Amino acid sequence: MSCDKTSNWIQDRCLLKSTSQNHLFTNNLFQNLPIELPEEIFETILQTPEIKIERILSKGHRSDPDFWYDQVQSEWVLVLQGHAHLELPEGMIELKPGDYFNIPAHQKHRVAWTDPDVETIWLAIFY
Numbered sequence: 001m002s003c004d005k006t007s008n009w010i011q012d013r014c015l016l017k018s019t020s021q022n023h024l025f026t027n028n029l030f031q032n033l034p035i036e037l038p039e040e041i042f043e044t045i046l047q048t049p050e051i052k053i054e055r056i057l058s059k060g061h062r063s064d065p066d067f068w069y070d071q072v073q074s075e076w077v078l079v080l081q082g083h084a085h086l087e088l089p090e091g092m093i094e095l096k097p098g099d100y101f102n103i104p105a106h107q108k109h110r111v112a113w114t115d116p117d118v119e120t121i122w123l124a125i126f127y
Helices: 008-013
Strands: 041-047 052-058 075-081 084-088 091-095 100-103 110-114 120-126
Touching: 091 100
Parallel strands: none
Antiparallel strands: 041 052, 052 120, 075 100, 075 120, 084 091, 084 110
């Protein structure tokens, strides 16, 4: 995979090194954070037919009170920075840096709260 075939987020941060048969690049999930975050940002980092990896940026964002995610794929989420509360019909889950949670396919859930003072950086893997 080369930089020009990836998302804008990766294109902007690629360190491209050519070898005889492939291209290598590095990125950093903590770089290129927007100054303002009026809307939550979902950036696809990698996608294949079986898996999708996203970086999600939140700052004081939450799901609408009457909205519940009900996804076809399972989702594994990790909070890298910030603080968030996920709500499930069974109760609330608090996530701090380093905390992760697996959400099975069709498990209703919503983002109840994210820290309004610092960006919450999530890594989400859909499988």
